[in-house]
Amino acid sequence: MNTYTTIPRHYFQLALILICTCFSSFQLSIAESKGESLYLENCAICHGNDGQGGMGIPLSLDGFLKSASNDYIKKTIRLGRPNRIMPSFYRMPESDVNEIIHFLDSWRKAPAPLWDIKPIVADKHAGKILYKNKCATCHGNNAQGGKGSGLHFSRSDGLAITPPALNNQGLLNSATDSMLHYIITHGRKDTPMPSAKALGLSDKNINDLVSYIRSFQLKSITHKSNYHEEPASLIVDSPYSFDETVENVKRAITGSNFVHIRDQALTHGFNIETTNSPKQTIIYFCNFSFLYDALKIDPRAGMFLPCRITVIEQNNRVQMMSINPKHLTQLFNNDALDESCDQMHDVYSSILEDASL
Ligand code: HEC
Ligand code: HEC
Structure with missing residues (x-):
């Protein structure tokens, strides 16, 4: 299954794939x-x-x-x-x-x-x-x-x-x-x-x-009710060609000094990994201060860091995609993680929006 082109059928699958990228010891079994x-x-x-x-x-x-x-x-x-x-x-x-x-x-x-x-x-x-x-x-x-x-x-x-x-x-x-x-x-x-x-x-x-x-048991246990409102991925159409879109995303990343992390410098180090398909590029980016702060709140934040945006061309349509941190945080049902996920969500959204202008 291609994680980046379809919303996962199984809501947890995406999270697992992301976790897998962090834990190399994971092995596939039959x-x-x-x-x-x-x-x-x-x-x-x-x-x-x-x-x-x-x-x-x-x-x-x-x-x-x-x-x-x-x-x-x-x-x-x-x-x-x-x-x-x-x-x-x-x-x-x-x-x-x-x-x-x-x-x-x-x-x-x-x-x-x-x-x-x-x-x-x-x-x-x-x-x-x-x-x-x-x-x-x-x-x-x-x-x-x-x-x-x-x-x-x-x-x-x-x-x-x-x-x-x-x-x-x-x-x-x-x-x-x-x-x-x-x-x-x-x-x-x-x-x-x-x-x-x-x-x-x-x-x-x-x-x-x-x-x-x-004696610690409360009368009722509640689930977060906003679950359905958060899609698993953020997907934005690009009006530009594939190559232009990749450049736009890179520009938007370096230009995104309006995000919460702006004072903490060090937004640098693109690492572009081209997969087998020539029309799919994953752009990784990182801000070390943000990474450090998020990991301090909870090590699970590592599951959606470092940040990455995928640019893909399919059926003559260029799209930019990222995970939706607000979706992930709901899976873990942890209030402590919500704030850093909200920040991540804003970072991703503004980069995607900026790159499509
Ligand atoms: C992201 C990690 C994670 C995933 C995925 C996960 N678990 Fe767990 N599970 C835990 C942790 C950690 C605990 C211990 C809870 C604690 O620390 O308070 C636990 C506890 C449990 C327990 C209670 C064990 C006991 O001692 O009574 C069961 C049963 C369990 N998990 C089953 C499952 C099953 C079945 C799945 C898949 C459908 C699953 N878990 C997926 C992390 C996970
Ligand atoms: C030396 C550390 C240690 C001590 C002392 C200890 N526990 Fe545990 N306890 C654990 C660990 C580790 C587990 C998880 C065991 C497992 O992997 O199945 C556990 C599991 C449990 C569970 C199962 C919880 C679950 O999610 O399934 C209960 C209940 C529990 N302990 C109660 C107690 C109580 C009550 C005491 C005191 C009388 C106690 N424990 C003392 C380490 C400890």
Whole structure:
């Protein structure tokens, strides 16, 4: 599929392709089933081709699979983990979600568990104290999870898995109390998550901890409603020839000192890469101060940096295209990223507009 000429059928595909350009370790595998190919397309980039983990936590380990009911996995796929890195696939067709769950089943050594939905009623204040003593060093003082959204660009193999956020509405709306009880009791073998036994916790302690974690749950969980309004790509027709358009884009980039980044200099260094098709040129550009600022807000900003604009000629029509950062940021559902994405959106829009004048 040509990313630059069609709006992706699968809304997440574009984001993945962009992520792929940043993580060279990603390797293509041949899928043997629909579920596997959906997994490879949507999940493998973070959870690993074989579920061994990476940016996302391991999904093929027995410790995880024994704790995860299919209902839990389904809800997790739908809700994601807002403000962490796990996206919410709430527009994925039901049949695709089921295919993925079916594929994950192939890693199971035992049938998927079914969790009792009965709430555990216990002492959340006692749980809070236990939490501070036993869990906070890994999961954060306020259960906000380990630093870095699970994402480490320079993480070497074998380094500890980033502890998930336990105050997360995605987790809390997916996991039952009985599932949380099970996880705390058994820990997650082959990961840093210790068992209750290793931490010296009684069954009452475990119940109190579950109550405390549950106390973070809000009454409702909302999705951003503006999702449909943002197209995946920004596409502008050029009234000029292909070569002229390429020159115009370059001029617009150097001339775009009106953007938010203007004081930070260093907008330079064109790197023009001509693909196999002589009529498609990708123009990369970069502003190092902006890059630095955006990465400081969240390393995920790296997924749409460095900036690039594609000029393409097809059927006697010249078009300029870029990704739409406002679309991407919605996929990640992270307020912290919105501002830098808005800035990026303005940069792209003004360059495209300027180049078409
Ligand atoms: C951009 C990276 C990314 C992608 C893509 C992604 N995940 Fe995740 N996922 C994560 C991270 C990170 C976590 C841990 C959440 C946290 O850190 O709070 C997670 C958590 C999960 C969990 C909960 C694990 C547990 O311990 O209970 C499941 C299940 C899961 N992901 C399944 C999937 C599936 C299935 C897909 C594809 C449809 C997918 N993820 C796509 C990053 C990702
Ligand atoms: C040494 C660090 C460490 C400590 C201490 C720790 N955890 Fe964890 N915890 C982790 C890691 C890492 C994971 C992810 C495991 C995986 O990859 O499956 C995890 C996973 C979890 C999960 C599953 C969350 C999800 O998104 O699926 C729960 C619930 C949890 N921990 C609760 C606790 C509680 C409660 C305590 C204190 C009694 C605790 N943990 C102590 C590191 C820790």
